[in-house]
Amino acid sequence: MVVKSYRDLIVWQRSTQMTLAIYDMTQSFPRTEVFGLTNQLRRASVSVASNIVENYGRISTGEYKQFLGMARGSNLEVQTQLYLACQLKFGDQTSHERAEGLSIEVEKMLNSLIAKL
Numbered sequence: 414m415v416v417k418s419y420r421d422l423i424v425w426q427r428s429t430q431m432t433l434a435i436y437d438m439t440q441s442f443p444r445t446e447v448f449g450l451t452n453q454l455r456r457a458s459v460s461v462a463s464n465i466v467e468n469y470g471r472i473s474t475g476e477y478k479q480f481l482g483m484a485r486g487s488n489l490e491v492q493t494q495l496y497l498a499c500q501l502k503f504g505d506q507t508s509h510e511r512a513e514g515l516s517i518e519v520e521k522m523l524n525s526l527i528a529k530l
Contacts, residue, residue, distance in 0.1 A: 419469040424522040428462040428484070431515035435491070438508035442498070450503065454494045460487035461519060478530050485523045491516050 419425050435458045439451040461484050468480025495516065499509050 419466045422465065422469065424519060424526060425462060425465045425469075427515055427522065428458075428465055428488075428519050431491070431512060431519060432458040432462055434508065434512040434515055435495075438498075438504045438512055441505065441508075442503045446503065450494060450498055450501070454491065454498065457487045457490040457494060460484070461491065465523075474530050478527060481523055481527050481530075485520065485527070488516055488519050488523065492520070 432455075435454050439446075439454055442451045464480045464484035464487060468477045468484070492513070495509060495513050498504055
């Protein structure tokens with residue numbers, strides 16, 4: 414498959430699916446968390462896809478790796494925040510499992526892409 418656009422990148426597709434799953438999941442979080450864990454989870458998940466796209470537009474391999482590393486860091490933030498949300502019993506189990514599964518898939522893809530560069 415020829416990559417003509419960042420939209421063709423499977424890692425970008427999965428990261429946006431993760432973000433949508435997180436937005437859906439966090440709608441049921443307590444209102445007291447709107448500026449806490451809800452906001453943090455949403456911002457970190459958006460950052461994953463955003464950094465993948467930003468690096469796609471770069472020219473050098475070094476810049477590309479740097480932004481993939483930032484995407485990986487944001488994805489690990491998502492995983493930590495999902496863990497905390499689960500421990501606090503925010504959201505339902507099915508939503509957690511979907512978001513976490515996508516995050517783990519994105520992590521593997523990012524690790525593989527970084528290793529290949």
